[in-house]
Amino acid sequence: MLNSGQVARFVTHGFLRLDGVVPPTMNEEALGVFAAGLPAVPYGTPLPEAFPHGSFARRLVTLPAVAGALESLVGPEPTVDHHFVHTRQPHEGSAQALHADAVIDLRFDAFDVQLMYYPHDVTEDMGGTLLVPGSHLRRTNESDTGRYQNLLGQIRLACPAGTVLLLHHGIWHGGRRNDSDAVRYMYKIRLNPTVPQIRLWHTTDLDDAAVREELARRFPWYEEAAGRLEIHNRIRVWRALTGDPTFDVDHWVTRITNRPAQRSRA
Numbered sequence: 699m700l701n702s703g704q705v706a707r708f709v710t711h712g713f714l715r716l717d718g719v720v721p722p723t724m725n726e727e728a729l730g731v732f733a734a735g736l737p738a739v740p741y742g743t744p745l746p747e748a749f750p751h752g753s754f755a756r757r758l759v760t761l762p763a764v765a766g767a768l769e770s771l772v773g774p775e776p777t778v779d780h781h782f783v784h785t786r787q788p789h790e791g792s793a794q795a796l797h798a799d800a801v802i803d804l805r806f807d808a809f810d811v812q813l814m815y816y817p818h819d820v821t822e823d824m825g826g827t828l829l830v831p832g833s834h835l836r837r838t839n840e841s842d843t844g845r846y847q848n849l850l851g852q853i854r855l856a857c858p859a860g861t862v863l864l865l866h867h868g869i870w871h872g873g874r875r876n877d878s879d880a881v882r883y884m885y886k887i888r889l890n891p892t893v894p895q896i897r898l899w900h901t902t903d904l905d906d907a908a909v910r911e912e913l914a915r916r917f918p919w920y921e922e923a924a925g926r927l928e929i930h931n932r933i934r935v936w937r938a939l940t941g942d943p944t945f946d947v948d949h950w951v952t953r954i955t956n957r958p959a960q961r962s963r964a
């Protein structure tokens with residue numbers, strides 16, 4: 699399971715990175731599984747039905763590091779929204795536009811988790827996924843961010859084989875141009891929660907100063923003023939995830955939600 703520091707990092711950055719957690723034997727197997735084609739999964743299928751016991755996907759999501767992180771974020775018994783293998787072809791000459799995988803999604807008290815799995819090393823030139831840390835709560839309509847080419851602090855993923863990313867559904871991302879000689883594979887599974895996402899992780903460090911500091915973090919692409927809205931939005935997510943309606947950073951949400959009840963003058 700994750701601790702509060704790791705969940706706060708997810709809430710702030712919009713993703714968690716688990717490097718090399720899938721064993722080499724499964725990474726080798728993955729390419730054959732992808733070549734054979736994945737079974738179709740209707741939207742909202744319970745995970746055990748979507749991925750039967752023994753299947754590659756079931757073994758992937760039940761690896762201890764992956765299962766613990768998933769349960770901490772999306773809870774037990776999520777349903778499978780969809781899954782897909784994304785490829786970036788060698789020397790393909792273009793990149794995918796920056797986007798979020800949804801129309802505008804206004805939820806603060808729930809989120810989907812997207813798992814991205816890379817079965818082979820991803821080098822700098824191989825079209826690793828571009829991620830914009832801290833973008834997931836800036837509500838956007840799917841590919842309307844596609845006109846942005848480069849944002850300060852963006853990450854173009856390079857990682858060892860067997861790496862898994864867990865992302866908030868709202869994060870701005872895109873497959874980069876693959877300038878290498880090899881196909882780049884990434885297997886994505888989107889999971890929907892079926893329980894309230896409240897304190898699903900190990901919470902013993904909940905009151906650590908490091909958790910609050912993480913939630914107050916700014917990213918280099920944030921504007922001086924509008925960047926504060928990201929922290930405000932994070933506070934709202936953290937309040938929902940912890941069930942603590944008093945949590946705040948610099949009094950921001952407390953101040954603007956203050957509605958004193960009128961007192962009798964008598």
Ligand SMILES: O=C(O)CCC(=O)C(=O)O
Nearest residue numbers: 784826827872873874884
């Ligand atoms: O290929 C990639 O790295 C990202 C693709 C993706 O996540 C998407 O098309 O939504």
